[in-house]
Ligand code: FE
């Protein structure tokens with residue numbers, strides 16, 4: 001952690017619009033992967049970069065600066081950080097003592113060369129009047145299935161905060177008919193080793209839209225499965241191209257994830273005794289949004305038990321005939337794991353310090369779909385076992401913890417489709433009292449299930465009021481003290497490097513009224 005050398009309050013300038021890093025040419029080495037910021041609070045933010053092309057056996061010092069203007073005339077904070085060789089020369093600096101709710105600029109320098117300038121923003125502080133906050137949430141980007149041009153539109157939408165809910169990379173080999181060609185040799189096969197995962201993140205950051213989004217606003221990032229392997233569960237492998245030692249593969253993938261995300265350095269601090277990498281990468285967290293409420297992120301992948309009754313005894317997920325699966329409702333089966341679940345209950349408990357401090361919205365960002373999705377029209381249930389549907393006892397515990405928590409918005413991804421609905425307190429009874437509203441975003445670049453069976457699916461799952469499986473895009477939320485305005489933003493065609501953006505549908509949720517209302 002780097003304490004700032006000096007902080008001096010400066011007058012608040014009007015919010016500058018983002019500098020769209022609209023150049024397709026990657027930054028010069030060693031900063032060719034760009035810069036990022038994340039994990040913000042009212043007075044701190046994490047700055048990230050990774051130096052490319054350095055000798056593999058040298059830790060290198062890097063200088064960093066934070067200022068309120070992009071010209072860095074009067075830095076608010078600056079210091080030196082280390083780019084350790086063991087972490088692929090990634091840099092994670094947690095800058096503290098910053099003014100709240102302010103646009104800030106940052107850059108790194110190394111050996112006389114400056115990085116691109118990034119823009120970030122601190123969150124509102126407790127006690128400040130609630131002012132509107134704009135945030136984007138998104139998930140699922142597969143490089144060889146599309147361009148990440150949606151991110152360029154995210155930058156133009158100028159969010160205060162970007163929440164990513166998983167599948168930042170895909171571990172798959174290059175698609176048989178890739179949208180993009182020119183995948184380098186080190187990133188075209190299955191990702192299984194630390195070098196493979198590093199090469200995969202480097203490939204993804206070669207996308208100018210993704211780089212621009214990382215540089216335009218702070219990120220809060222959560223992973224799902226593809227950062228390691230499709231449908232893995234805790235320490236149980238998923239499916240596709242296995243390895244002898246899944247725990248080692250997962251550890252390598254987690255390390256590469258840390259190396260490429262703006263996460264606090266202490267999240268990957270080596271074990272004090274052995275010096276080994278941490279056994280856990282604790283990504284779940286709570287972020288105060290001041291008087292507006294809070295954002296809680298949940299990790300539904302790292303601590304879960306294996307999926308139940310996957311067809312043909314395979315590992316990973318699938319569609320399951322619930323009547324033929326005796327362990328389906330086993331209360332012992334966990335999705336969050338006991339420690340995270342207990343932490344979440346404490347966060348949500350009315351009367352707890354956390355709840356008292358948060359009179360506003362509770363945004364619950366998690367990787368997948370919370371609401372029940374029945375896939376069959378007849379009575380015998382057919383459900384997907386990899387999401388919340390496959391862990392009904394864990395979902396019931398989450399819903400019980402949400403009882404009495406006002407103004408809950410659940411944000412998700414994973415299914416590559418937009419879904420919008422109420423959150424019935426009893427999933428089998430769609431009309432039971434609503435605990436909040438769920439919004440699931442489609443993918444930045446991945447394939448959804450299409451819309452052929454859409455009307456059918458909505459009729460069978462009436463707690464959902466909207467679904468779309470044919471678009472790529474993200475969700476945009478304008479959050480105020482009175483309401484949440486949610487726009488589903490879609491691009492024309494992820495197969496094109498340059499696309500147009502449109503709003504597919506707009507919804508409103510009013511404070512004190514946990515039902516989604518479609519505006520247009
Ligand atoms: Fe995905």
Ligand code: CA
Pocket residue numbers: 225230231386
């Ligand atoms: Ca999956």
